[in-house]
Amino acid sequence: MKVKVGMMSFAHLHADSYAHCLLNNPRAEFVGIADHDLRRAQQKAEQHGVQAFDSYESLLASDVQAVIICSENVKHAPLAQMAAAAGKHILCEKPLMTRLEDGQAMLTAARGAGVQLFTAFPCRFSPAFQQLRAMVQAGEIGELLAMRGTNRGVNPGGWFNDPELAGGGAMMDHTVHVADLMRLLTGQEIVEVYAETNNLMYHGNFDDVAMLTLTFEQGIFATLDSSWSRPRTFPTWGDVTLTVYGTRGVIEMDMFAQYLRHYDDRAGRIRQVFWGDNIDALMIDEFLRAVAGEPATTLATGEDGYKAAAVAIAGYESIRRGEPVKV
Amino acid sequence: MPYFSGNGLSDTCPRRAGNLSSVVNLLTEDAMVKVGIVGLGTMGRQHAEAYRQxxxxxxxxxxxxxxxxxxxxxxxxxxxVAHDLSEFLKGCEIVDICTPTYRHTEYALAAIQAGKAVVCEKPLARTLQECEQIVEAVHRHNALLMPAHVLRFFPEYRTAHQLVKAGALGTVAAVRMRRGGDFPRTKSDWYADFEKSGGIIMDLIIHDLDWVRWTLGEVERVYAKSLTFRHLEHLDYTLVTLRLRSGTIAHIEGTWCDPGGFRVSFEICGDAGMLEYDSQQMVALRVARRAEAGQAGGVEVPESPAVENPYYRELRHFIDCYRAGQSPEITVEDGMEAVRLTLAAIESARTGKVVKF
Incomplete structure (x- = not known):
């Protein structure tokens, strides 16, 4: 029995990748797409060879068992609540929410409807991260002391630069992946956040440089650079790095450093051609299994998404107050 | 100053290290500048090697x-060999202080009072009060003193500084700097004594703090986390975030708990481009030797193959200033401001609060 999946909105850049993963996974039946932008729904449905729905309601009225939400950040909450009310399992793009009350409403809606709510944190599925985590858990670097993470990118532009739709700038966009990895790695919650931001890369009304300092329950500290600080000529979209310091050693992860350097005369630039595993595909596969009733072991839950987004939200609170704040 | 024009290579000093004896013989005894070094550990040796050239x-x-x-x-x-301080001071016209940090002040003050020119290893002194004493003495005696922030003479850092100053990156938005390796080991293990060394913030990342201030201007506030106050044996690590008056955000990482070898890196992001450097990725000469039993420790001194090493350039600059009666490009106030930044980071790490200037 294939799992029937629909997609709600293609506003987010990751939607195409998830669509490919569904189409290439024998477990999935990718039914169709709904989008508040009807033209985009039709265009994307045509591109991927699936049905275009004329509204979210009609998609949710179909027999899909699950949906993937890839809307603008601030629309995650209303769409997730609609999907939950229709009894559909949900995989929601990150950040789960841009306001704590939205996240609470999403968790409550999913619980009340008895559906599973997951957050799209594919970095958890990275073999490099899995190995890092296994080594740390086996005590290979002794007691954890400190971490340094980055998730920097080029500016995605579009609605990501509109705080009304994105709920913030680079800090809202890029804090959650590595905050989630740090939580998973340490098994501890982030209790305090200090942040610095500026807009000196693009000079807009959104933050494009963001530097967070995080303190964990038992005193581990970390910084996380979630800036859109990669220049337009950067050879790839950005990075995810995590360096972990322990009493007995150091492990440095550069998650996407599995690439060929391509000097492309035709394009007039240098690029990185990634050859590592497709972590989106690994995540989508586990989502399909979870919808089919198998236990999810690696997928981030709604709670995980909430905790990670709360770190970014605390970062903005720290900016307003000019001091470290409790999460 | 011609010494720093163009590619930063000296116009006023010989380019080659070896085979100088014939040149020396051409100079009269009077032309020789007499230098004395106090503190003969790793840095004393680096400096002596530079003077020898x-x-x-x-x-x-x-x-x-x-x-x-x-x-x-x-x-x-x-x-x-001098047997006491007065004998030492009598034997030289320039005093080069390479002692552990906590002894800088006594030698700097004595040398200034004796009318000597002084080059002093970083940090200028262990406390701000001591820095103020040195600054006051320098002005009272109209003395020549240069804090030896050698990073400014490392060609990779100097080139980056020049590119930023020339506007090659546009407005600088974010800076990341990394420095460190394993814990430095010395005869007296003074690096492990916070009161003597100031720990990793004061001894190690002072380099990057000075570079950031030199290149991007004054700091508005500092927030830092550090292992320093957990007092783990021969482990220290710190993460410092600076907000500059210009709005630029700088992140500095210092590690004395990385057994993977000494490494520095930096990345400077502007609205017109980015510079990056990583000493473990951009390597002109890689040498791998099998370890021999019992070989470990010491203070690691980074170096890339070059006609003139950074210590030579730094000290050559100071000698040239001494001869010409000019001010060195690193002032005693620069030395004090670098110490002030380290103390702010230490305070933030200790209290968990943001330190504002």
């Missing part, structure tokens, strides 16, 4: 608390 400089006298070390050092470099 200068035909117009004589390492005339050395001084160290460990007499055996001083004797061997003096013999190796053809200097005399």
């Amino acid at each position: 200068m035909p117009d400089v004589q390492l005339s006298v050395v001084y160290d608390r460990h007499m055996d070390r001083a004797e061997a050092f003096a013999q190796e470099f053809g200097a005399t």
Whole structure:
């Protein structure tokens, strides 16, 4: 029995990748797409060879068992609540929410409807991260002391630069992946956040440089650079790095450093051609299994998404107050 | 100053290290500048090697608390050993202070009072009060003193500084700097004594703090986390975030708990481009030797193959300023401001609060 999946909105850049993963996974039946932008729904449905729905309601009225939400950040909450009310399992793009009350409403809606709510944190599925985590858990670097993470990118532009739709700038966009990895790695919650931001890369009304300092329950500290600080000529979209310091050693992860350097005369630039595993595909596969009733072991839950987004939200609170704040 | 024009190579000093004896012979005794070094550990040796390459400089006298070390050092470099401070000061016109940090002030003040020119290893002094004493003495005696922030003479950092200053990156938005390796080991293990060394923030990342201030201007606030106050044996690590008056955000990482070898890196992001450097990725000469039993420790001194090493450039600049009666490009106030930044980071790490200037 294939799992029937629909997609709600293609506003987010990751939607195409998830669509490919569904189409290439024998477990999935990718039914169709709904989008508040009807033209985009039709265009994307045509591109991927699936049905275009004329509204979210009609998609949710179909027999899909699950949906993937890839809307603008601030629309995650209303769409997730609609999907939950229709009894559909949900995989929601990150950040789960841009306001704590939205996240609470999403968790409550999913619980009340008895559906599973997951957050799209594919970095958890990275073999490099899995190995890092296994080594740390086996005590290979002794007691954890400190971490340094980055998730920097080029500016995605579009609605990501509109705080009304994105709920913030680079800090809202890029804090959650590595905050989630740090939580998973340490098994501890982030209790305090200090942040610095500026807009000196693009000079807009959104933050494009963001530097967070995080303190964990038992005193581990970390910084996380979630800036859109990669220049337009950067050879790839950005990075995810995590360096972990322990009493007995150091492990440095550069998650996407599995690439060929391509000097492309035709394009007039240098690029990185990634050859590592497709972590989106690994995540989508586990989502399909979870919808089919198998236990999810690696997928981030709604709670995980909430905790990670709360770190970014605390970062903005720290900016307003000019001091470290409790999460 | 011509010395720093163009690619930063000196116009006023010989380009080659070896084969200088014939040049030395051409100079009269009067033309020789007499330098004395106090503190004959890793940095004292670096400096002595640099002076040895200068035909117009004589390492005339050395001084160290460990007499055996001083004797061997003096013999190796053809200097005399001073048995006390006054004998040391009598034997030179320039005092080069390479002692552990907590002893800088006593030697700097004595040298200034004796009318000597002074080059002092970073940090200028262990406390702000001591820095103020040194600054006051420099002005009262109209003395020449240069804090030896050698990072400014490393060509990779100097080139980056020049590119930023020339506007190659546009407005600088974010800076990341990394420095460190394993814990430095010395005879007296003074690096492990926070009161003497100031720990990783004061001893190590002061380099990057000075570079950031030199290149991007004054700091508005500092927030830092550090292992320093957990007092783990021979482990120290710190993460510092600076907000500059310009709005630029700088992140500095210092590690003394990385057994993976000494490494520096930096990345400077502007609205017109980005510069990056990583000493473990951009390597002109890689040498791998099998470890021999019992070999470990020491203070790692980074170096890339070059005609003139950064210590040579730094000290050549100071000698040139001394000869020409000019001010060195690193002022005693720069030395004090660098210490002020380290103390702010230490305070933030200790209290968990943001330190504002």
